[in-house]
Amino acid sequence: MGVIIEQFPLFVLGFLGTVRLCVFSAVGALVLGTILAGFRVSPVPPLRMIGTAWVTVFRNTPLAVVLFAVAFGLPELGINGSYFYFGVIGLTCYTAAFVCEAVRSGINSVSAGQAEAARAIGLTFSQSLSLIVLPQALRTVVPPLGSVIIAMIKNSAIAGAFGIGGDLFANGVQLTSAQGYAAVGALTGALLGYLLLTIPGGILLGVLERKVAVAR
Amino acid sequence: MRFSHLIRIAAVAATVVIAATACGDQSSSLGSSGAAPSVAQGASFPAGSTMDTLNKAQTLRLGTKFDQPLFGLKGLDGNPAGFDVEIAKIIAAKLGIPADKIAYTEAPSAVREEVIEQGRVDMVAATYTINDKRKERISFAGPYYVAGQDLMVKSDNTTITGPDSLRGANAKVCSVAGSTPSENIKKYIDPANLTLFDVYSKCADALRTGQVDVVTTDNVILTGLIENSGGAFKLVNQKFTEEPYGIGIKKGDVAFCEFINQTLKEAEADGSYKAAWDSTVGKVSPEVPPLPAPGTCS
Numbered sequence: 001m002g003v004i005i006e007q008f009p010l011f012v013l014g015f016l017g018t019v020r021l022c023v024f025s026a027v028g029a030l031v032l033g034t035i036l037a038g039f040r041v042s043p044v045p046p047l048r049m050i051g052t053a054w055v056t057v058f059r060n061t062p063l064a065v066v067l068f069a070v071a072f073g074l075p076e077l078g079i080n081g082s083y084f085y086f087g088v089i090g091l092t093c094y095t096a097a098f099v100c101e102a103v104r105s106g107i108n109s110v111s112a113g114q115a116e117a118a119r120a121i122g123l124t125f126s127q128s129l130s131l132i133v134l135p136q137a138l139r140t141v142v143p144p145l146g147s148v149i150i151a152m153i154k155n156s157a158i159a160g161a162f163g164i165g166g167d168l169f170a171n172g173v174q175l176t177s178a179q180g181y182a183a184v185g186a187l188t189g190a191l192l193g194y195l196l197l198t199i200p201g202g203i204l205l206g207v208l209e210r211k212v213a214v215a216r
Numbered sequence: 217m218r219f220s221h222l223i224r225i226a227a228v229a230a231t232v233v234i235a236a237t238a239c240g241d242q243s244s245s246l247g248s249s250g251a252a253p254s255v256a257q258g259a260s261f262p263a264g265s266t267m268d269t270l271n272k273a274q275t276l277r278l279g280t281k282f283d284q285p286l287f288g289l290k291g292l293d294g295n296p297a298g299f300d301v302e303i304a305k306i307i308a309a310k311l312g313i314p315a316d317k318i319a320y321t322e323a324p325s326a327v328r329e330e331v332i333e334q335g336r337v338d339m340v341a342a343t344y345t346i347n348d349k350r351k352e353r354i355s356f357a358g359p360y361y362v363a364g365q366d367l368m369v370k371s372d373n374t375t376i377t378g379p380d381s382l383r384g385a386n387a388k389v390c391s392v393a394g395s396t397p398s399e400n401i402k403k404y405i406d407p408a409n410l411t412l413f414d415v416y417s418k419c420a421d422a423l424r425t426g427q428v429d430v431v432t433t434d435n436v437i438l439t440g441l442i443e444n445s446g447g448a449f450k451l452v453n454q455k456f457t458e459e460p461y462g463i464g465i466k467k468g469d470v471a472f473c474e475f476i477n478q479t480l481k482e483a484e485a486d487g488s489y490k491a492a493w494d495s496t497v498g499k500v501s502p503e504v505p506p507l508p509a510p511g512t513c514s
Contacts, residue, residue, distance in 0.1 A: 072418070075425035083411055083427070161393075163411045163422065170412060173394045176326040182353075183330055 003185040004192070007175055014171035015193045021087060021167060022153050022197070028092035029152065030145070033099025034138075038129055040104050051100065058097035063155055066094045071162040083163030091159055095152045102144040106137030139212045146205035150198050157194075168193040259312040266465075266472040267311055270338060276308045279323030279337035279464075283415060285440040286497045287343050296320055300341040302492030303360050303463070303480075307339075310479045325394045329353045332464050339476075340464035343434065345396045346511065355469060356462035357476035359508045360489075363434035364455030365397045368442060370423065371450045376430055378454035379404040387429040390419035397433040400457055416441060424448060434459050436497055443500045460508060473513035480507060 004011065039051035058066065067090040071083060110133050118128035138145075160170035172190035176183045261267035270276055280300050281288035287298040295301075305315045323331050323342045331337045332354045343363075346356045369376045375385045382389065382404050389405055391398040393412040401410065411428050413419055419431040420441050431438065435455060442449045465472050483489040484507040493504045 072421055072425070075422070075427045080426055161414050163390075163413055163418070163427075166407075170393055173326055174398070174412075176394060183327060 003175060003181040004189040007181070007186075007189070010171050010175065011168070011189050011193060013166065014168040014190065015196070017164075017166040017171075018153070018156055018168045018193065018197065021084070021091070021156050021159060021164065024088045025091035025095060025152060025156070026149050028088060029095035029099050029149075032092060032096040034103050034134070036096060036100035037103035037107060038126075038134075040100065041107050041129070043125060055097045055100055058094050059101070061094075063090070063094050063158055064161075066090050067159055067162045087156075087159035087162060087164045090162070091152060091156060094155070095148060098148045098151075099145060102141045102148055103134075103137060105144070106139075106141035107133055109140050110136045142205060142209045142212065146202065146209075150201055153197050153201070154194060255309045255314050256312045259310070261475075262471070265475075266338070266469055267475050271312045274313055275317045275319055276304070276311065276313050276339070277319045277321060277337045278304045278308075279321045279328065279331045279340035279342060280304065281324065281342045282320075282322045283324075284343055284437070285444075286436060286500065288341075290322075297496070299361070299492060299496040300343065300461075302496055303483075303489075304339070304341045306483045306488050306492060307463075307476055307479050310475075310482075325392075328464060332466060335466070338465075341461075342464075343437075344462055344464050345459045346462040347396070350464075351514075353467060354464045355467050355473055355514065356511060357465055357473040357513065358462040358480060359460035359511065360463065360480050361461045361505060362508045363436050363459040363461060365400055365432060365457040365459065366435040366438055366455050367452040368423070368431040368438040368449050369429065369452060371448060373429070373450075376452060378452060379456050382430065385429070388427070389430045389432055390422050390428040391432050392416055392419070395433065396459065397457075401432050420445065420449070436501060439497075439500045460511075462511070468514070470513045477510040477513065480510070483507075 036051045036054055039047040040055070042048060042051075067087065070090040070093075071086045074081070074086065107129075114132055114136065115128055118132040119125075123131065156167060157169035160167040164170070168190045172186045175181045175186040175189075259271060261271055278301070280296050280298075282290035282296050284298065284300075288296045288300045289298055290296045301320075304318060308315060308318055321331060321337050323337065323340050325342075328340050328342055328344060329350060332340055339357075340354075341360075344350075344356075346359055350356070367376060367379065367382075376382065376387055379401070381387075382401075383406070386409065387405070388409050388411060389401055390411045390413065391401060393414060398410070398412055411419075411422065413422070416431070416433060416437060419428065422428045423431050424445075431441070431449075435451065435453075438451055442451060463476055465476070480489070483492075489507060490504050494502075498504065
């Protein structure tokens with residue numbers, strides 16, 4: 001276990017790398033997922049189709065395959081870029097499908113009378129969605145969204161294998177073989193880093209859930 | 217526009233399939249041509265020594281790579297083939313164990329020390345660079361080969377002439393996570409320009425599509441990739457490290473270490489070392505290297 005102390009700066013770097021990757025991907029996934037959920041309940045058939053297709057494709061594809069397709073498929077089409085952003089794109093596209101379904105279930109939990117009342121006072125569909133329905137829906141889906149984001153943090157370890165490097169897990173692997181440290185110690189260090197993100201994240205979500213809860 | 221993209225995606229998929237098939241062909245051809253060294257009959261060893269135990273057990277548990285072309289690559293028949301495996305066969309034969317009694321365990325870079333320490337294998341031959349950090353946990357016999365780190369670039373690249381030119385060219389470099397070359401190269405480049413994958417074939421793909429400018433690892437591994445690239449890549453040919461490949465054994469087993477070193481020496485003298493080379497790495501790098509001077513056993 002001495003490796004955690006000896007190589008502490010490397011673990012900190014890896015931790016920051018994972019945080020950076022997760023912040024970008026989480027913001028992207030929450031925004032994109034909410035938009036997709038809007039698509040899925042919208043009265044416009046092509047938008048509904050896009051939403052459904054997105055969820056069907058990305059929810060049913062293994063994350064490793066999505067990341068592989070982004071990291072090796074996009075350059076094949078002449079789109080070159082940093083592997084960090086490829087990783088963010090892959091994680092965002094994949095996680096957005098799960099965010100979309102969580103948000104959609106929240107939208108469905110808002111009673112139809114709310115939307116009908118909104119339409120009755122003359123709000124358009126997008127106004128009633130963004131001003132009336134979504135604010136109520138998002139409050140009810142904090143727990144499932146939290147689980148989706150925590151799962152995404154853990155999934156980010158896979159993205160590290162697609163050229164990003166410098167994240168917690170990749171640094172742990174680097175220590176075990178190139179520098180000859182015992183795997184158990186180095187990977188325990190990586191594990192502690194992930195727990196440091198996910199456990200406080202879970203507590204924060206509990207607080208948030210109580211703060212925004214609505215009595216119906 | 218969209219349709220042509222679809223075609224290109226299909227082309228990528230086809231390339232992957234073709235590449236996979238090509239690898240399969242290579243491994244089977246390597247596996248079939250390894251000349252089996254003659255098994256020592258009635259060999260006797262000091263009682264209680266590792267050699268005696270192995271000879272009595274009539275099996276050798278070898279840790280090797282399953283995904284390293286030319287050194288240890290698992291073929292369709294389920295057995296790995298390559299130079300590391302041939303060297304192990306020579307040692308097994310000297311112990312009186314036929315080649316088909318070798319039990320293979322995959323030993324990827326990250327767990328090579330572990331499998332030895334935990335006694336899950338009797339020895340590891342897996343492009344295993346001898347270094348002091350590793351010697352703290354295990355012992356090395358050999359070396360049986362000295363590789364060196366080199367650079368691979370696209371054939372039309374003239375700006376990269378060696379490791380010292382990397383910084384000036386602001387080159388993006390690819391290597392494999394957890395490998396010694398990936399550590400060494402950090403001296404020559406900005407860490408932000410280093411891309412790490414789990415296998416070298418991904419680095420080769422990234423080089424082809426222009427995501428990176430350079431792939432770096434041991435020269436013999438690069439030679440294998442260049443051979444498969446159909447002229448798209450070339451070797452810079454500026455070896456800048458020495459990577460002595462050793463055989464990992466249990467820490468402090470001096471007798472076994474000396475036995476292996478002696479076996480390697482005899483293998484060079486009787487031509488079985490050359491045969492092992494010719495049937496594996498020799499296919500892309502015909503010049504047989506001299507057997508390096510053995511290290512001290514401790």
